[in-house]
Amino acid sequence: AHTPTTHAVGHPRGGEMSTSELVVAGSTAGSDPQKLDVPQGPVRRQRKGRAPALNNYDKKNWLIHQAYIHQDYERCEKLINQQIAATHGSCEYAYYALALINRQRGNMHRSLELFQQAMRLNPGNVDTAKQVARSLFLMARHRAAIEVYEQTIKLGLRDWHVMHNQGICYYHIGNLERAKHCLVDALLLNKHDMTYLQLGKIHAEEGNLQAALEVFKEGVDNSPENVELITTLGLTYLQLGESRKAFEAFGTALTYDARDTEAILAAGSIIQDCEDFDVALVKYRVSAVRTPESAEAWNNIGMCFFGKEKYLAAMSCLKKAFYLAPFEWMIAYNLGLLHLHKKQFASAFHYLSAAVNLNPQFGQSYALLALALANLDDAPNAQAAFGKALSISGDDAVLRLNYAIFLLSQNQHQEASKQFSLYERLSTSTTVDGSVKSTAERVAARIHVGVTSP
Numbered sequence: 001a002h003t004p005t006t007h008a009v010g011h012p013r014g015g016e017m018s019t020s021e022l023v024v025a026g027s028t029a030g031s032d033p034q035k036l037d038v039p040q041g042p043v044r045r046q047r048k049g050r051a052p053a054l055n056n057y058d059k060k061n062w063l064i065h066q067a068y069i070h071q072d073y074e075r076c077e078k079l080i081n082q083q084i085a086a087t088h089g090s091c092e093y094a095y096y097a098l099a100l101i102n103r104q105r106g107n108m109h110r111s112l113e114l115f116q117q118a119m120r121l122n123p124g125n126v127d128t129a130k131q132v133a134r135s136l137f138l139m140a141r142h143r144a145a146i147e148v149y150e151q152t153i154k155l156g157l158r159d160w161h162v163m164h165n166q167g168i169c170y171y172h173i174g175n176l177e178r179a180k181h182c183l184v185d186a187l188l189l190n191k192h193d194m195t196y197l198q199l200g201k202i203h204a205e206e207g208n209l210q211a212a213l214e215v216f217k218e219g220v221d222n223s224p225e226n227v228e229l230i231t232t233l234g235l236t237y238l239q240l241g242e243s244r245k246a247f248e249a250f251g252t253a254l255t256y257d258a259r260d261t262e263a264i265l266a267a268g269s270i271i272q273d274c275e276d277f278d279v280a281l282v283k284y285r286v287s288a289v290r291t292p293e294s295a296e297a298w299n300n301i302g303m304c305f306f307g308k309e310k311y312l313a314a315m316s317c318l319k320k321a322f323y324l325a326p327f328e329w330m331i332a333y334n335l336g337l338l339h340l341h342k343k344q345f346a347s348a349f350h351y352l353s354a355a356v357n358l359n360p361q362f363g364q365s366y367a368l369l370a371l372a373l374a375n376l377d378d379a380p381n382a383q384a385a386f387g388k389a390l391s392i393s394g395d396d397a398v399l400r401l402n403y404a405i406f407l408l409s410q411n412q413h414q415e416a417s418k419q420f421s422l423y424e425r426l427s428t429s430t431t432v433d434g435s436v437k438s439t440a441e442r443v444a445a446r447i448h449v450g451v452t453s454p
Helices: 061-069 073-086 092-104 108-121 126-138 142-154 160-172 176-189 193-205 209-222 227-239 243-256 261-273 277-290 295-307 311-324 329-341 345-358 363-375 379-392 397-409 413-427 434-449
Strands: none
Touching: 061 073, 061 092, 073 092, 092 108, 092 126, 108 126, 126 142, 126 160, 142 160, 160 176, 160 193, 176 193, 193 209, 193 227, 209 227, 227 243, 227 261, 243 261, 261 277, 261 295, 277 295, 295 311, 295 329, 311 329, 329 345, 329 363, 345 363, 363 379, 363 397, 379 397, 397 413, 397 434, 413 434
């Protein structure tokens, strides 16, 4: 068999065959020679044609996101409009980012419409569904927000945000049981401080302070440096009458934030109850500098001056507090008490009437109102006010004593003797101030000898 010799492609050498004379190897003798087409250069694989470009609706999302996080909203909106125009309204993220910008600017209705447009492009996007529910919540459409959260849970997303926000929505529509259930589920997913605060608040509103206390204690154990949680725990202790533990909690809060106004006010109120008015005023001075428009701070400062018998300063502070919070019944009550001490009975009647209207369930307001009316020579209304006060706070020894004094002034000795007997019975089980005891001794002498005038 004949084996063809291979030569490099190039110019033919002397005595060699030219490329035009080469025949295909394996061809039979006598067949027509086939000429080869030798390429002029290296042989390369032929490329197929490129695939057609696909529409990429998300190719500018990174630019939109970058402009948004840099708060360059003008550039972000420009990019969004370009992307929406280029994709003929099919870019989901563009609508999502534009909705966030509108929410930042307070355009809640427009923001909701844009989130809903993004949802129509991708109904299974749970993040967009959460934002729709959030917008409904901010617009106080709590029932609609609950429905969206339920749909989100059905889509398979059951995270802390969904359960916590759903619990808040149930709280706002008054379904406290369902709210507690959602918040407990949220804590199982993530032990977040906000959830502890909200759950404890619901327990406190229901009157279950012990349950609220346990929730706040668990929250503090989980986040021992959260000043708001520690302060709320201290306030709960204060409501339960455990002043020592409350003061310890406020002290702990102030170690983490020495200027926390709520903790300062609460700690100052405990010091004030112990009649250490100068130390309390030092505390309140810090609070007044940080929150000069706090009605609570000015009320407490005013009562410190009242305790120091600086009535003019007390009047000034309480009037400022009343100006800042005209619907706060405690401030009106304190102003009425101060005017009674100054023997300004008409002004006392004015503020005590306001206190009674703002909080009809506080018996002491009716008692002081009765004293003001008695000094204004309005005996029938004074007696009616005493009766209302006794119906609310019948176990108040001082109230019984004041009523006995009033009855003596009206020559009703038999009823006065009865009220004084009730005072003596109640005073044995409660702590009575020394000035009250001396007044009671004088009343006892008048009742026994039957004297009707002072």
